[in-house]
Amino acid sequence: MLKVPDHQVAGHRGDGGKLGPLVDDSGRFYKPLQSDHRGDTELAFYESFYSNTEIPGHIRKFFPAFHGTKTIEASDGSGPQPHLVLEDLVAGRTNPSVMDIKTGSRTWYPEASEEYIQKCLEKDRNSTSVSLGFRISGLRVHQNSEAGFWQPEKKVVYSFNADGVRSALRKFVSSNLSLGPNVDPDCLYASKVYCHRGGILAQLLQLKEWFEVQTNYHFYSCSLIILYDRESALDGRAHPKVKLVDFAHVMDGHGVIDHNFLGGLCSVIKFIRDIVDEDNECAKCEVNLGLKENGFYKSSTEPELDHEAC
Amino acid sequence: MLKVPDHQVAGHRGDGGKLGPLVDDSGRFYKPLQSDHRGDTELAFYESFYSNTEIPGHIRKFFPAFHGTKTIEASDGSGPQPHLVLEDLVAGRTNPSVMDIKTGSRTWYPEASEEYIQKCLEKDRNSTSVSLGFRISGLRVHQNSEAGFWQPEKKVVYSFNADGVRSALRKFVSSNLSLGPNVDPDCLYASKVYCHRGGILAQLLQLKEWFEVQTNYHFYSCSLIILYDRESALDGRAHPKVKLVDFAHVMDGHGVIDHNFLGGLCSVIKFIRDIVDEDNECAKCEVNLGLKENGFYKSSTEPELDHEAC
Numbered sequence: 001m002l003k004v005p006d007h008q009v010a011g012h013r014g015d016g017g018k019l020g021p022l023v024d025d026s027g028r029f030y031k032p033l034q035s036d037h038r039g040d041t042e043l044a045f046y047e048s049f050y051s052n053t054e055i056p057g058h059i060r061k062f063f064p065a066f067h068g069t070k071t072i073e074a075s076d077g078s079g080p081q082p083h084l085v086l087e088d089l090v091a092g093r094t095n096p097s098v099m100d101i102k103t104g105s106r107t108w109y110p111e112a113s114e115e116y117i118q119k120c121l122e123k124d125r126n127s128t129s130v131s132l133g134f135r136i137s138g139l140r141v142h143q144n145s146e147a148g149f150w151q152p153e154k155k156v157v158y159s160f161n162a163d164g165v166r167s168a169l170r171k172f173v174s175s176n177l178s179l180g181p182n183v184d185p186d187c188l189y190a191s192k193v194y195c196h197r198g199g200i201l202a203q204l205l206q207l208k209e210w211f212e213v214q215t216n217y218h219f220y221s222c223s224l225i226i227l228y229d230r231e232s233a234l235d236g237r238a239h240p241k242v243k244l245v246d247f248a249h250v251m252d253g254h255g256v257i258d259h260n261f262l263g264g265l266c267s268v269i270k271f272i273r274d275i276v277d278e279d280n281e282c283a284k285c286e287v288n289l290g291l292k293e294n295g296f297y298k299s300s301t302e303p304e305l306d307h308e309a310c
Numbered sequence: 311m312l313k314v315p316d317h318q319v320a321g322h323r324g325d326g327g328k329l330g331p332l333v334d335d336s337g338r339f340y341k342p343l344q345s346d347h348r349g350d351t352e353l354a355f356y357e358s359f360y361s362n363t364e365i366p367g368h369i370r371k372f373f374p375a376f377h378g379t380k381t382i383e384a385s386d387g388s389g390p391q392p393h394l395v396l397e398d399l400v401a402g403r404t405n406p407s408v409m410d411i412k413t414g415s416r417t418w419y420p421e422a423s424e425e426y427i428q429k430c431l432e433k434d435r436n437s438t439s440v441s442l443g444f445r446i447s448g449l450r451v452h453q454n455s456e457a458g459f460w461q462p463e464k465k466v467v468y469s470f471n472a473d474g475v476r477s478a479l480r481k482f483v484s485s486n487l488s489l490g491p492n493v494d495p496d497c498l499y500a501s502k503v504y505c506h507r508g509g510i511l512a513q514l515l516q517l518k519e520w521f522e523v524q525t526n527y528h529f530y531s532c533s534l535i536i537l538y539d540r541e542s543a544l545d546g547r548a549h550p551k552v553k554l555v556d557f558a559h560v561m562d563g564h565g566v567i568d569h570n571f572l573g574g575l576c577s578v579i580k581f582i583r584d585i586v587d588e589d590n591e592c593a594k595c596e597v598n599l600g601l602k603e604n605g606f607y608k609s610s611t612e613p614e615l616d617h618e619a620c
Binding site for chain 2: 106125131162257270
């Protein structure tokens with residue numbers, strides 16, 4: 001049984017008779033293959049990435065599993081259409097909290113049309129992409145069964161400045177959102193989500209190490225997804241996860257690192273690091289201390305991170 | 311006795327009746343204080359940087375020493391003008407080889423005028439800044455006493471593509487430039503200059519670690535200078551050095567890392583790393599091996615690097 005995904009925070013949505021992704025009960029996510037070059041580019045990326053034997057296993061896990069393409073009934077009623085068959089990132093989670101972070105200060109690439117470049121450049125300048133190296137494209141935070149989800153409107157998310165981004169990253173791991181906008185976010189889950197062993201920060205540092213050396217792909221307009229399960233977070237089972245999605249504008253790296261994505265990724269890391277550094281629970285966490293040395297942050301080369309409580 | 315510096319590779323030159331920097335015999339470099347906001351910005355940066363107690367000592371050494379301002383006769387004969395009094399980076403070196411690398415894919419900053427932004431953007435797109443995250447602004451390589459210096463013209467340097475940059479970074483450490491453009495650069499000095507203990511690569515990695523955490527300054531249009539002494543390189547006394555110069559467009563970081571400079575710096579590191587990885591002498595070097603772990607590169611947090619042979 002295919003349905004419109006509940007927990008999508010950015011991108012085209014497939015409800016209201018529009019074309020968008022669908023999910024099934026077995027953990028698969030069906031993304032309509034865009035008919036222009038974007039569809040070709042995304043499919044070519046998945047095929048290249050999963051046939052590239054140089055990609056380390058601990059890096060593959062940051063990408064959705066890929067199960068080829070399949071022609072299914074499109075969500076807009078336009079009949080059978082080809083779809084990418086991918087991993088549903090939130091399958092098996094009841095009320096995941098999700099944030100979509102479009103990473104890189106520049107979403108355009110040199111080979112694009114002048115019109116496309118100008119359109120991207122304007123968005124990059126009018127959002128935090130240029131100033132922070134990334135912009136939040138959407139977020140959805142589970143508060144509790146009564147208050148439901150906090151999911152600010154697109155226009156609110158798009159208008160975030162640096163302080164708005166800082167605040168959103170704090171609220172993403174806080175338990176007191178339902179008390180209203182004048183209450184300081186308590187960051188109650190920071191130690192379980194951000195600096196946890198196998199947490200968001202450790203995963204981002206692994207990804208950063210790969211971006212320092214990989215020269216195959218340049219990820220323009222690509223998103224970092226960070227997600228976790230809030231309901232079981234205090235029991236140490238937040239299952240925080242980092243994934244990359246949206247590869248419709250991935251270009252050949254031609255032997256050069258993706259300095260644009262890497263710079264933005266380092267900026268995301270620093271924003272999260274600042275929350276961790278201010279947090280009393282994180283300060284006690286051995287994993288966090290292990291990442292820090294002489295005031296600088298060591299990268300983790302641990303190939304497999306697990307979800308044990310710290 | 312003030313004179314026009316011999317080893318300048320980029321920027322305004324003070325010969326031919328033009329306004330440019332001067333040097334004296336005591337190791338000081340006099341840079342005319344630009345009369346517009348650029349002069350104010352550069353002076354404010356030096357004053358802020360050297361009064362900032364949070365800057366670690368091993369980071370300060372990457373910046374020219376600053377001795378205030380002094381009014382001296384300008385090189386263009388226009389009479390007494392205020393100058394910044396800085397460290398002459400090549401003082402005491404006979405025939406230094408020098409490269410100027412303007413670092414960051416974006417030389418413009420959000421607060422600049424629309425005219426300035428468009429001018430910078432065009433230069434960034436027409437050079438390797440956008441594609442590689444940096445561009446070589448000038449270089450001067452000592453060949454031998456007979457052949458003198460290899461110093462390609464500005465228009466040649468400005469037209470480098472990725473392969474031109476790769477080649478220039480190889481030639482910078484090669485002994486056989488005088489055999490002509492059809493001979494492969496031998497990279498004879500790579501192990502003494504790039505991967506040497508205290509060499510360029512180790513210094514760049516130190517700088518990178520700082521850029522991952524520092525949020526005080528954003529270094530637009532700033533240059534990385536790399537230099538060494540070729541004549542004594544084979545004796546292990548190349549004295550390779552990395553310095554940052556040109557702070558006329560440094561902006562307040564407002565608590566955000568300089569993701570633009572950092573991305574470009576990581577790209578420079580990868581280009582040099584590729585040369586080191588291909589080099590037989592570097593492969594034997596313990597320092598190089600020490601930087602590498604599980605196929606990734608560890609950062610060095612060693613506060614003081616020395617110039618011992620590896």
